[in-house]
Amino acid sequence: QVQLQESGPGLVKPSQTLSLTCTVSGGSISSGGYYWSWIRQPPGKGLEWIGYIYYSGSTYYNPSLKSRVTISVDTSKNQFSLKLSSVTAADTAVYYCASGVGGGGWDVWGQGTTVTVSS
């Protein structure tokens, strides 16, 4: 059973770049058919899809965040990462990594990591 674990700084200053990593265990990130995703949830609010990287390396991003987001994969470490540049207080949220197969929804989630943007 695949498990996911997010890691990264819990506090980021405004205008800086938020960087998070998701470590995959119990399976290979190179496995065919999987979408490795980032989803966030601001305090007291709903879920927002950030983007994902397909096992082939293709990336897809939320248009509202596309200019600031980069998702990449490190197959040697079985990890995928999120970089969000020029952050503001509006980027404060719990960030989840998740995986799924095509249109089948995200069936595996990390526990989430809280990122606060503040000086």
Add this chain to the structure above:
Amino acid sequence: QSALTQPASVSGSPGQSITISCTGTSSDVGSYNLVSWYQQHPGKAPKLMIYEVSKRPSGVSNRFSGSKSGNTASLTISGLQAEDEADYYCCSYAGSSTSWVFGGGTKLTVL
């Protein structure tokens, strides 16, 4: 404002059935059978309950069912139990330029 519209809250008594609606447009819910539903308890990660409109992942109770009519998808929970009290989110594919959109979430209270 979320792309998909859900009621802010619904409630029901143990044993009853409730339905949560998720209204989108012809560009998302209405065009693709790629609607999923997630259950989220406070402080926990979301859990996939329904995918591709009406399919249940292994291990999810058959008390949970999904359907779609036009631009509106629905999640029905039958035989309500106290443990069903949680927030529920719908999600739909919205085409290659937009990809995936979520509803604003519905808080289910079991009375």
